[in-house]
Amino acid sequence: MTSSALAGAGAGDGRDAEVATSVLRADDVAVHFGGVKAVDGVSIVLTPGRLFGILGPNGSGKSTLLAALTRLVPLTRGRLEFEGRRYDRVRPHTIAARGVARTFQTVRILPGRTVFDNVALGAESAGSGSKAERGRARERVRRAIERTGLSGKERHRPDELSYGHQRRVEIARAIASEPTLLLLDEPTAGMNRQERDDITGLLADLRAEGLTQLLIEHDVQMMVDACDHLFAMNFGALIAEGEPEAVVRHPAVQEAYLGTQGRAHA
Numbered sequence: 001m002t003s004s005a006l007a008g009a010g011a012g013d014g015r016d017a018e019v020a021t022s023v024l025r026a027d028d029v030a031v032h033f034g035g036v037k038a039v040d041g042v043s044i045v046l047t048p049g050r051l052f053g054i055l056g057p058n059g060s061g062k063s064t065l066l067a068a069l070t071r072l073v074p075l076t077r078g079r080l081e082f083e084g085r086r087y088d089r090v091r092p093h094t095i096a097a098r099g100v101a102r103t104f105q106t107v108r109i110l111p112g113r114t115v116f117d118n119v120a121l122g123a124e125s126a127g128s129g130s131k132a133e134r135g136r137a138r139e140r141v142r143r144a145i146e147r148t149g150l151s152g153k154e155r156h157r158p159d160e161l162s163y164g165h166q167r168r169v170e171i172a173r174a175i176a177s178e179p180t181l182l183l184l185d186e187p188t189a190g191m192n193r194q195e196r197d198d199i200t201g202l203l204a205d206l207r208a209e210g211l212t213q214l215l216i217e218h219d220v221q222m223m224v225d226a227c228d229h230l231f232a233m234n235f236g237a238l239i240a241e242g243e244p245e246a247v248v249r250h251p252a253v254q255e256a257y258l259g260t261q262g263r264a265h266a
C-alpha cells in the first residue's frame with residue numbers, strides 16, 4: 001500500500017517539506033523470514049522533534065521494523081536514510097554512533113554490572129577517550145540516571161532492582177548517548193500505572209527538548225495521548241498513519257484490533 005492510500009491526516013499537504021527535513025526516512029522496507037513477511041513494503045518519514053508511535057496487534061511487524069531501522073536484521077528490500085544519508089548497508093554500531101539509540105522489548109542489561117556501568121555503556125559510545133571526554137560522558141550518565149528516577153541506585157546491580165527499574169536502566173543508557181533519534185520498544189511493559197506515567201512524562205520532556213522518538217506500545221489510549229503522529233501496522237504493512245485520533249478511528253485499524261486476528265501472513 002502506498003502512503004497516499006493511508007489515513008494520511010499528517011501525510012498530505014507539506015509532505016515534500018517534511019521529507020526535506022526528515023530525521024529518518026524508510027522507503028518500501030521489507031523484512032521476510034523465509035515465507036513470513038514480517039515487514040512488507042513499509043515507508044515512513046520521521047520529522048524532527050516529534051513523538052511518533054507504532055500501533056498494531058501482536059505479530060504485526062512492529063519490532064521487526066525497529067530491528068530493520070537499527071540494522072539488526074537485513075532488509076529483504078528497501079532503502080533507509082538517516083539525516084539525509086543512506087544507511088541500509090551500514091552495521092548497527094555505525095548507525096548507533098551516528099545518533100540512533102534504542103531500547104528493546106525485553107530488558108537487555110548486563111547482570112554483573114552496576115546501574116552506573118550499564119548506563120555508561122550508552123555514554124561511552126558517544127565519546128572519545130580523552131580525559132575531558134570521559135568527564136563529559138560521566139556527566140551524561142549522571143544526568144540520564146537522574147532523569148529516569150534511578151538516583152541512589154547507581155551502585156545497585158540489576159537483580160537488586162524491580163523490573164520497572166531495570167527498564168529505566170535501558171532508557172537511561174539510550175538517552176546517555178544523547179541521540180538524535182530514540183526508538184523505544186514497549187518501554188512501559190510490565191510497569192504499574194505510576195511507573196508508566198513517569199515514563200510517558202519523561203518521553204514528553206524529551207520531546208519538548210526536541211528529541212525525535214519512535215515508540216511502540218500496545219496501550220492505544222496512552223499512544224493517542226503521548227504521540228504526535230501514529231503509524232498503524234497489520235500483517236507487516238502500514239494500514240494507516242497520521243493524527244492519532246484519526247488513526248485509531250480508521251476502519252482498517254478498528255478491524256485489525258476488533259476483527260479477525262491471528263491469521264497466518266506468510
Ligand SMILES: Nc1ncnc2c1ncn2[C@@H]1O[C@H](COP(=O)(O)OP(=O)(O)OP(=O)(O)O)[C@@H](O)[C@H]1O
Pocket residue numbers: 033036037038056057058059060061062063064065105
Ligand atoms: N527471527 C525471526 N524469524 C522468523 N520469524 C520471525 C522472526 N522475528 C519475527 N518473526 C515473525 O514476524 C512476524 C512479526 O513479528 P514482530 O515481532 O515484528 O511483531 P510485533 O508487531 O512486534 O509483535 P508483538 O506486539 O507481539 O511484539 C511474526 O509473525 C513473527 O513470528
